[in-house]
Amino acid sequence: MVSPVTKKTLENVNFDVDKGLVDIFERKYQKSNELRDDAGITAVVNEFADKIFANIHSYAVLHELDPIALANVSQEFLTASLTLTNGSLHGMSNINRTKDVEITYRSAARECEIYFPIRLSKLQFTYDYHMIILLIGPQGVITGKINNFEMDVKLHFDFKTYHAKVLEVSTKNSGHVDLYFDGNGILDLVVDILSEFVTTILHPLIALVIEGNIKDVANLVVNVVNEAIDNTLFPNSSTLLIL
Numbered sequence: 001m002v003s004p005v006t007k008k009t010l011e012n013v014n015f016d017v018d019k020g021l022v023d024i025f026e027r028k029y030q031k032s033n034e035l036r037d038d039a040g041i042t043a044v045v046n047e048f049a050d051k052i053f054a055n056i057h058s059y060a061v062l063h064e065l066d067p068i069a070l071a072n073v074s075q076e077f078l079t080a081s082l083t084l085t086n087g088s089l090h091g092m093s094n095i096n097r098t099k100d101v102e103i104t105y106r107s108a109a110r111e112c113e114i115y116f117p118i119r120l121s122k123l124q125f126t127y128d129y130h131m132i133i134l135l136i137g138p139q140g141v142i143t144g145k146i147n148n149f150e151m152d153v154k155l156h157f158d159f160k161t162y163h164a165k166v167l168e169v170s171t172k173n174s175g176h177v178d179l180y181f182d183g184n185g186i187l188d189l190v191v192d193i194l195s196e197f198v199t200t201i202l203h204p205l206i207a208l209v210i211e212g213n214i215k216d217v218a219n220l221v222v223n224v225v226n227e228a229i230d231n232t233l234f235p236n237s238s239t240l241l242i243l
Helices: 019-033 046-062 188-233
Strands: 041-044 068-070 073-076 080-090 095-097 102-106 111-120 123-133 139-147 149-158 163-173 176-184
Touching (some): 068 188, 080 188, 149 188
Antiparallel strands (some): 095 111, 149 163
């Protein structure tokens, strides 16, 4: 039976958001947008995005949020059984952009959207495996390197309410897995079964876990930003720290 994969999410992430900076941004683009239609204007904000990605990586390392533990997996075949234990997923905090990060502002609606095309560039998972086949029990370690896992993340900010929300988090490309085996009693048949299982079952499950964790982080960041803005609008609230 394939077990669910464990997810670890960020906690106690704090930002300092200055409402004045938001107002400056709005006035700057409001003037530029007066000469345009409601399709809005789009600006490239790569430097801003790169700083966010660097902060996420630093925070994850500091708070031991990378690697993520993966749940045990067991599967029965016609002539064999497979158990995977001590699984871990590395590289969730290594985020970079695949192309320009864009922010689009629409003055009529007083809203903006930020589009993050991201790649998780150093994803790798490991499992201890134990297989029973042909009355033998080969065991060892399986390592999978996931190449070019790409996602689209879109955030929305409403200048009327000074609140943000997540519009979209979706997997664009779940990548390709390169597998490496280490252990005793490895036969071609064992490699074939493990490879087929990882490709058809484990990789899609891990892809869902990756997307789920990115969704958790995106929603958490939005919630923290909203809370920070509320604290700015209502000064009696406690001060928040920069990530």
